[in-house]
Amino acid sequence: MSELALKAEKLDAADELAGVRAQFVLGDDVVYLDGNSLGALPVGVPGRVEDVVRRQWGELRIRSWDESGWWTAPERIGDRIAPLVGAAAGQIVVGDSTSVNVFKAVVAAVRMAGPGRDEIVVDATTFPTDGYIAESAARMTGCTVRPVTPAEVPGVLGDRTAAVLLNHVDYRTGRLHDLPALTAAVHAAGAVAVWDLCHSAGALPVGLDEHGVDLAVGCTYKYLNGGPGSPAYLYVRSDLQSRFDSPLPGWNSHAEPFGMRPAYEPAPGALRGRVGTPDILSMLALEAALDVWDADGVSVGAVRAKSLALTDFFLECVASYVPSGRVESVTPVAHEERGSQVALRCADAGDVMKRLIERGVVGDFRHPDVLRFGFTPLYVGFADVERAARVLGDLVR
Ligand SMILES: Cc1ncc(COP(=O)(O)O)c(C=O)c1O
Numbered sequence: 001m002s003e004l005a006l007k008a009e010k011l012d013a014a015d016e017l018a019g020v021r022a023q024f025v026l027g028d029d030v031v032y033l034d035g036n037s038l039g040a041l042p043v044g045v046p047g048r049v050e051d052v053v054r055r056q057w058g059e060l061r062i063r064s065w066d067e068s069g070w071w072t073a074p075e076r077i078g079d080r081i082a083p084l085v086g087a088a089a090g091q092i093v094v095g096d097s098t099s100v101n102v103f104k105a106v107v108a109a110v111r112m113a114g115p116g117r118d119e120i121v122v123d124a125t126t127f128p129t130d131g132y133i134a135e136s137a138a139r140m141t142g143c144t145v146r147p148v149t150p151a152e153v154p155g156v157l158g159d160r161t162a163a164v165l166l167n168h169v170d171y172r173t174g175r176l177h178d179l180p181a182l183t184a185a186v187h188a189a190g191a192v193a194v195w196d197l198c199h200s201a202g203a204l205p206v207g208l209d210e211h212g213v214d215l216a217v218g219c220t221y222k223y224l225n226g227g228p229g230s231p232a233y234l235y236v237r238s239d240l241q242s243r244f245d246s247p248l249p250g251w252n253s254h255a256e257p258f259g260m261r262p263a264y265e266p267a268p269g270a271l272r273g274r275v276g277t278p279d280i281l282s283m284l285a286l287e288a289a290l291d292v293w294d295a296d297g298v299s300v301g302a303v304r305a306k307s308l309a310l311t312d313f314f315l316e317c318v319a320s321y322v323p324s325g326r327v328e329s330v331t332p333v334a335h336e337e338r339g340s341q342v343a344l345r346c347a348d349a350g351d352v353m354k355r356l357i358e359r360g361v362v363g364d365f366r367h368p369d370v371l372r373f374g375f376t377p378l379y380v381g382f383a384d385v386e387r388a389a390r391v392l393g394d395l396v397r
């Protein structure tokens with residue numbers, strides 16, 4: 001056994017989260033390093049979905065909106081996500097896609113910022129959908145978009161800045177941005193901070209309340225393992241909720257939805273982030289998936305510690321197994337700047353990833369030249385990490 005394989009064995013033996021893997025449907029034949037695109041299936045989900053379909057829908061039918069808690073699911077499940085992103089209850093609703101929630105948040109942020117502020121600053125390195133949506137939101141609100149890198153944000157803020165849309169972790173490089181400092185800078189300029197948490201929620205501490213974030217959105221199908229297309233969420237800080245003027249004021253966000261009144265009156269609290277009828281099957285699959293966080297010893301702190309140990313170990317194994325110069329990590333080495341993934345620049349990345357997947361190591365390829373490996377501490381172990389780097393080394397040698 002190689003030195004690194006022995007080290008992996010020791011690290012796995014000392015891993016307090018090792019037992020959590022049994023809560024996921026995963027065989028030993030595959031090393032799954034793509035949980036930052038689609039999280040694995042928790043074992044409790046199929047049974048719950050079966051119950052929702054057969055009993056709640058099949059037998060109770062319309063009664064389930066009340067009796068099975070369907071109507072209140074968006075805010076109930078929002079309260080389950082809240083502790084994972086450092087938010088007190090009553091500030092998160094689940095529903096719609098991340099893209100739709102970016103739209104709600106950016107337009108509401110501009111409306112909150114008030115007159116005279118007509119610029120939306122957007123992370124130029126963002127996942128494309130956020131940029132597309134911000135551009136449209138700007139056209140609708142009479143703003144212009146100013147794309148800059150997160151590092152440049154403090155330098156461009158001013159009296160005209162209405163809103164700033166940022167990613168907590170960059171989807172391509174895995175860089176973790178300084179949420180406390182950037183939020184403080186946005187506030188110092190009198191603007192509204194909107195954060196996209198897709199690549200951080202469930203992988204590292206976010207501290208929404210602690211750092212005074214205004215609005216935030218995120219998906220639930222990555223590190224929260226909610227399943228393909230599971231609904232996203234929207235956070236509106238409690239003291240801003242009365243000023244949250246949704247651009248999609250559907251009847252689910254009305255103060256009295258079943259009053260069926262022609263005049264719109266927003267519901268109090270986070271509920272005003274709701275739009276229309278929630279996608280109950282996906283939403284309740286997500287609710288079941290969140291049960292894994294209730295197991296003994298599972299906490300965001302423990303997950304973060306293991307995530308950093310996994311990515312450190314992966315970088316160590318890559319340095320040892322992959323011929324030098326063949327790949328270059330674009331993920332920061334400093335822990336405070338690293339999310340839960342490692343991105344390796346590699347000349348023929350598309351082809352290399354195809355061959356890695358054939359050999360049972362599943363990551364993904366991101367244009368133009370990035371091999372992306374996501375580490376979900378709930379189910380990835382150190383032996384997986386050693387194997388992934390070893391297979392990569394074999395393939396590119
Ligand atoms: C940072 C980020 N924002 C937004 C999205 C898109 O979200 P959705 O497809 O749920 O709208 C993704 C991934 O798909 C993402 O990584």
Ligand SMILES: Nc1c(O)cccc1C(=O)C[C@H](N)C(=O)O
Nearest residue numbers: 036037038127171172198229366
């Ligand atoms: N949402 C996805 C989908 O519906 C299909 C394939 C991939 C995705 C993703 O989430 C991609 C992901 N946001 C990324 O960071 O690349």
